[in-house]
Amino acid sequence: MANNTQKAMVESLEVIFPSYYPRGVPPREAQDAEGTFFRIVKTSPPTVDCFKNMYESNPKRLKKFKGLNLKCCYGISVFTDETSLVNAFEKFPQGTEDSYIAKGMVDRTDGKMLKTGKPDSTHHTLWLGDGTEIHKKFSCIRGLVK
Numbered sequence: 401m402a403n404n405t406q407k408a409m410v411e412s413l414e415v416i417f418p419s420y421y422p423r424g425v426p427p428r429e430a431q432d433a434e435g436t437f438f439r440i441v442k443t444s445p446p447t448v449d450c451f452k453n454m455y456e457s458n459p460k461r462l463k464k465f466k467g468l469n470l471k472c473c474y475g476i477s478v479f480t481d482e483t484s485l486v487n488a489f490e491k492f493p494q495g496t497e498d499s500y501i502a503k504g505m506v507d508r509t510d511g512k513m514l515k516t517g518k519p520d521s522t523h524h525t526l527w528l529g530d531g532t533e534i535h536k537k538f539s540c541i542r543g544l545v546k
Contacts, residue, residue, distance in 0.1 A: 415511055415529035420455065425474045426527035432508035433526055437478035438485045441502045444540035450502070451476055451534050472516055475525035482541075484522040489544060498545055504538030 417426070441450035454461055454473040462473050479485040482501060489499070506513075510532050517523035528534055 415509065416531075417511070417527065418530045421474050421527070425471045426512040427468065427471050427514060430512035430514040430525075430527065433506045433510045433513045434508060435480060435513075436503065436505050437480060437524065437526070438482050439476070439478045439502050439504070439538065440485065440489055440499050440544065441538070441540065442497070442499060444500045444543075446500075446502045446535045446538045446540065448533075448535050450538075451528065453528075468516070472525045475514075475527040478513075478524050478526050479522045480524065481522040486544070488523070498543065500540040501542050501544050502538040503541050504534070506534070506537060510534055510537070 439446075439450070441447075443450060453476050462470060465473055479488070482503075485501060506526065509529070511526060511528045513524050513526045515521075515523070516525045526534075
């Protein structure tokens with residue numbers, strides 16, 4: 401019986417998103433977060449700061465974006481494939497200091513996700529629930545130097 405109660409509690413769990421998320425974020429088409437992802441982080445082990453979205457880290461940049469691209473600014477970028485992550489890292493000039501590749505597993509208690517970017521990309525946007533300690537679910541697997 402305890403198993404059924406626990407299962408019912410998990411099924412009814414609704415993720416609460418940060419109050420600064422505008423209406424429509426995450427987008428309706430986003431699904432429950434689930435899977436193994438890779439992300440570039442600045443410290444080993446990863447910290448909360450490694451998982452800040454653009455709104456938190458540089459809100460002035462949001463003025464450049466509209467539509468889905470603006471909604472993605474409230475999420476974080478993750479990849480389902482390590483090679484795709486490295487390729488993306490090498491395209492951006494700001495990634496010149498030492499970085500690390502972190503790998504982690506997320507589930508629906510962490511938030512919502514949507515495959516974003518080009519059709520052949522493994523890029524996803526992950527909108528984190530309020531108070532999610534996502535950094536504790538990721539571990540650095542190797543260093544990354546440009």
